[in-house]
Amino acid sequence: MQAFFIRLPARQPGVAAMDLGFQRLERRQLSTALARYVGVSRTPRPRDGWVTAIREAFDMTVRQFAERLGVSPSNVVRLEQRERDDTITLGTLRRAADALDCDLVYAIVPRMATTSKANDHLLDGIIEARAREVAAAQLGRVAHTMALEDQSVGYADMRAQVAERARVLAETPRHLWDRDAGLRDGGTRSTRRARRK
Secondary structure (H helix, E strand, O other), X not given: OEOOOOOOOOOOOOOHHHHHHHHHHHHHHHHHHHHOOOOHHHOOOOOOOHHHHHHXXXXXXXXXXXXXXXXXXXXXXXHXXXXXXXXXXHHHHHHXXXXXXXXXXXXXXXXXXXXXXXXXXXXXXXXXHHHHHHHHHHHHHHHHHHHHOOOOOOHHHHHHHHHHHHHHHHHOHXXXXXXXXXXXXXXOHHHHHHHHO
């Protein structure tokens, strides 16, 4: 099983800006590592699963594969069925790959990832997109309330406020993933000032 590990210096407690810098560095390193899997993640699994497909491509019988795995042929049939059903464990899949003289390559690749994005910004792009979505929802509620009070904000101003709010939200993305993130008060200082006028 191929794996990649990102080793960074241990975080020192107490310095929030430094922690954000480490988070950004970790995210960039992980983005670079994941970028190589973006195209591969769109490769569909063979209908009968990878184990069966590779075993059959080698013209290896179930009995021969069972001997290599050190199990009974009926266990191989169950193993291949579990892969088709998505109930196989990673450990079992790794042992099966090893018995086929193959490596199990495992990664979780964001669905929004595209090969056109810079490799070191793949995860940042997803955070920024979510931040824009949350900011638009938060500020949309504020704009609606202001419009009801006959204090509507222009389209250009709203776009600028959404962009600024999204930038702030993306700096510390932890709460972007809360279910009610778009429902929280999204009032920025400029929006609150506009509301008071």
